[in-house]
Amino acid sequence: MGKALLIIFVKNPELGRAKTRLAATVGEEAALAIYKRLLERTKSITQPLAVDKTVFYDQALGENDLWSAEDYSKEVQSTGDLGVKMLEAFQSSFAKGYERICIIGSDCYDLTTEILNQAFSSLEKHDAVIGEAVDGGYYLIGMNRLITDVFQNKKWSTEEVFPSTIQDFKKKGISYFELPILNDVDTEEDLGDWAQDILKGHRKA
Numbered sequence: 001m002g003k004a005l006l007i008i009f010v011k012n013p014e015l016g017r018a019k020t021r022l023a024a025t026v027g028e029e030a031a032l033a034i035y036k037r038l039l040e041r042t043k044s045i046t047q048p049l050a051v052d053k054t055v056f057y058d059q060a061l062g063e064n065d066l067w068s069a070e071d072y073s074k075e076v077q078s079t080g081d082l083g084v085k086m087l088e089a090f091q092s093s094f095a096k097g098y099e100r101i102c103i104i105g106s107d108c109y110d111l112t113t114e115i116l117n118q119a120f121s122s123l124e125k126h127d128a129v130i131g132e133a134v135d136g137g138y139y140l141i142g143m144n145r146l147i148t149d150v151f152q153n154k155k156w157s158t159e160e161v162f163p164s165t166i167q168d169f170k171k172k173g174i175s176y177f178e179l180p181i182l183n184d185v186d187t188e189e190d191l192g193d194w195a196q197d198i199l200k201g202h203r204k205a
Contacts, residue, residue, distance in 0.1 A: 004051035004120050007089050007103040009077065010039060012059045025188045030202035034195050035106075038185060039066060041194075042106040045113045047071055051120060052098070056089055083151035086141075094146050102129065102142030109194060110182040111139060122177035128169060130162070131179035137161040139182055147174060 011018050015032050023031035043066050046053055054073045055062075061074050078088040086103060093101050100123040104111065115131070122129045123144045131140035136159025141150065149168040154161055169176045183190055191199070 003098060004100040004123075005093050005098040005102075006046060006049060006051050006053045006116065006120075007093065007101065008042060008046060008053065008055045008072075008106065009085070009089075009103065010042075010055055010057055010106045011035070012057055012062065013039060019185070021186050022188060022191075026199060027202060030198060033198045033202065034185070034191070037195065037198060038106050038109060041109050042104070042111075043067065045111060045116065046104075048113050049116055049120075051100075054093070056085075082156045083154050087148060087151040090143070090146055090151075100124075100142065100144050102140055104140045105184075107184045107186070108133070108139040108182050109185060109192060115179055115182075116140075119177075119179060122179075125175075126177045127174045128176040129179065130165060130169075130176060132162045132181045133184040134181060135159060135184055135186065136163070137184065138165065139184055140179060141165070147172070 013032060013036050016028050018035035019031040022034065026034070052073070053071060054075055055067045056075050056077045058077050061076060067074065077085045089103065090101055100120055102116070102119050119129045119131070119140055119142050123142055127144060128147060129140070129142040130138050133139045137157065138161060149172060150165050154164060185191060
């Protein structure tokens, strides 16, 4: 088993469940199509990584989907808020013997293979790594040992998440590396040129 692991949190791509804030302005079908594009992008940037990769679905294991069993192992997220789900994913993965673990979602179209490689490399010299999202959250967090504080007492999906996580690092004297600031996709304003063909295809007459 490799010493490094990338955890990918995804939602099962079903109408009405994916990108609900985005769906409020573009419609559920367009939001689902955009989410599927985000999943494809996430696969394209993670597949080349020379680390183990596990996809954690939010509801049920996906079968015959874009995540091939040859490249990705599959699990289901635990119940609870996002912090509980991430903490349990890290705990179970460290228990399997991994020494460097990073987690991402599937909402960051601007994320690249190079940045992911940078994240894992940074964990050879730092205790933790984090990538700030424009909205005040983060698109990646990683560590070379379990740091439980970062998953607790957080107001998830708010601009407080990133600064409060940095505060946790500083309080504990944890060395950390910051990746470039990138944009997560939550609303229509977050969409780039890559989504325009989808929006045009679902534009109401």
